[in-house]
Amino acid sequence: MTPTESELAILQVLWIQGPTTVRAVNEALNTLAAQSDPPDRAIGYTTTLKLLQLMAEKGLVTRDESQRSHIYTAAAKQEKTQRSLLGRFVANTFGGSRSELVLRALGDGQATPEELAEIKDLITRLENDRTHG
Amino acid sequence: MTPTESELAILQVLWIQGPTTVRAVNEALNTLAAQSDPPDRAIGYTTTLKLLQLMAEKGLVTRDESQRSHIYTAAAKQEKTQRSLLGRFVANTFGGSRSELVLRALGDGQATPEELAEIKDLITRLENDRTHG
DNA sequence: AAATATATACGAAATGGTTCGTAGTTGCAA
DNA sequence: TTGCAACTACGAACCATTTCGTATATATTT
Structure with a gap:
């Protein structure tokens, strides 16, 4: 619900x-x-x-x-509610493409250097998970 | 509107x-x-x-x-409509934090390696813009 | 030319969400 | 113990959105 x-x-x-x-x-x-x-x-x-x-x-x-x-x-x-709302929003507004959403969210010059670094770290971890896990 | x-x-x-x-x-x-x-x-x-x-x-x-x-x-x-809807959605669902949104969007194991690489490139470009532009 | 198909316009019902007034109850203070 | 303050319950109004039936006009086919 x-x-x-x-x-x-x-x-x-x-x-x-x-x-x-x-x-x-x-x-x-x-x-x-x-x-x-x-x-x-x-x-x-x-x-x-x-x-x-x-x-x-x-x-x-x-x-x-x-x-x-x-x-x-x-x-x-x-977190669970955010996930669920996010899924719906991505479907409605970005045709289901999460990366389109992320590109749009980061691509308007609002993100701070700290946020960018944090996200880059996250991506690196995700890539490593995929490779080794 | x-x-x-x-x-x-x-x-x-x-x-x-x-x-x-x-x-x-x-x-x-x-x-x-x-x-x-x-x-x-x-x-x-x-x-x-x-x-x-x-x-x-x-x-x-x-x-x-x-x-x-x-x-x-x-x-x-x-793109303009997506930006506008995204702003509202981030405010409602993530207390205005774009990076929270991005972490949630990437953090559920749905993103492909290509998408992750694409986003990392984007971040690198944004960091360079900030440094040199 | 008549019948049929396809178009717009628009009223109105159905739906979903939000707002609040009012009634009735319970606790507390004078 | 009377009265005031704070609480829940709930109906109903209100508003925006969605849905569709019907009226009417225009084109196309027979």
Whole structure:
């Protein structure tokens, strides 16, 4: 089950903060909304609540109802969700070509020297894995 | 103006085929739908027509009405659209970190040796640009 | 010339996602 | 113990997107 854009925003909060109440998720979202440029409009508390309820039904989050304030936790690891969304995005936007995506991501002069070095190292490791593993 | 998922599927056809009639777009979409696994349901002709009409209103495509069968053309280059969608995707899914995206894209063992070599070359060129340019 | 095929236009229903108001409940403070 | 604050549940409105039926016009075939 893959999250929508709003659901993903909530998952980002849960991945960073760990198990979290509705109120804390809502406040985190609105802090981010206020910081973005131009600032996004604040989201009502019950909107966040409803989304979390729907996400629980879909299995995107689990919840602990033992306290009056329910505690929500992301059901899937961030990496797994990123992989899944990435696959879909690459299929839709780059005809399935991961390397096209990477070329586009690196090819606009935004990457720092550190990032480039890191990626080059990764590639070297991948090549060695392929050769020796 | 950024395309929706269905609109993007149509743009992919237009980028590959160049200026195209509604019917040809519809047939291309349905060929792809039939090939995908599991196969997607076929899309009606008037659905494709309507989408193209809306896309023309939004400025995503231009159309030549000089013949009875209108001819549609993608308004933006594929690369520009990919950049724009990529920016949004990186922001939503990877907290804005392009290198996180790249690490994830390369780190699942799907990339071929040729792709890896190509990307390493690209990085080397980018590093040289930074040093000497 | 009539029938058939193919085209555009467009209203409207169906779908999916987001937003919030309101009702009802529980805890806490005055 | 009364009242206020914070919580969950949930229906319903709203919005964007997708889908298609039907009306109408134009070309083509018989």
